[in-house]
Amino acid sequence: MAADEVANLAALLADRTRALFCLSLLDGRAWTSSELAKAARVSPSTASEHLTRLVEGGLLRERRQGRHRYLQLAGQREADLLEHLLGYVGPTPSGHSLRASTASAALARGRTCYDHLAGRLGVAITEAMTARGLLEADALTVTPEGIDWLADNLRADFTGTRRPIGKACLDWTERRSHLAGAAGAHIRAHLLDQGWIRKVGTGRAVALTPTGGQALDDLLGLSAV
Known part of the structure; x- marks a missing residue:
């Protein structure tokens, strides 16, 4: 049902760490999981758990190169969603x-x-x-x-x-x-x-x-x- 899909999507972004990961990736680049963990000030294991949920939920995609795990937004559609959400909440204190x-x-x-x-x-x-x-x-x-x-x-x-x-x-x-x-x-x-x-x-x-x-x-x- 559509309501279930909306609820699942909202749940993905309802966590501050996952939201921060997604916003950090709005620059279009691929970041490593360790870089995202550092940006969010969480442990690598915590970051890995959140990133796995975001990938499974379709908001992010991952590429593995050697021992590194690189994450990006899944595409323009996902970037548009985040920008629209930012537009909805408006400028916030920095x-x-x-x-x-x-x-x-x-x-x-x-x-x-x-x-x-x-x-x-x-x-x-x-x-x-x-x-x-x-x-x-x-x-x-x-x-x-x-x-x-x-x-x-x-x-x-x-x-x-x-x-x-x-x-x-x-x-x-x-x-x-x-x-x-x-x-x-x-x-x-x-x-x-x-x-x-x-x-x-x-x-x-x-x-x-x-x-x-x-x-x-x-x-x-x-x-x-």
Whole structure:
């Protein structure tokens, strides 16, 4: 029954440690079980038990390489679910330490949301593209003009793409939507490859580089983000 499935899913995320594991994996990378245990401040054996439940429940997938066990979110669907939950609960206090506040501010400025950009940077790019008619408002589907623009300026080719090219993802810090889907993933990858954004620390935060700022100004008229 659907009610049983919803209850089982809710139970998976009802534990703080399991929820923290899932949120840590929103950067799209594979983490080892020992790295996740350290991040959650739990013992390796406790982490292993929780991770096994998340894998069996379908939220995570694992790969074994040598003696290491690597965990990732099962896919974009699971990442979308977590971002929607974050959007529902809204911004939360980051803690009282300077380090926590600095990390929270960096995430708000710009971050990865699984495989696309979020935060003020992601929203600014999305809104600039919408204003130029490259995206449809609200749903953020990519217009024919947007397909041509992405191909001409960012070397995008969506031939054979099975996922939606563009869709809206509610940004939990900005309370507005940013671009997800294949187009959002391509923009993030292209900006990283070109050195227009750089990773900040070991988490999900990213920052616009001076070269990237000039490039986005030239392409989209974004003079400041």
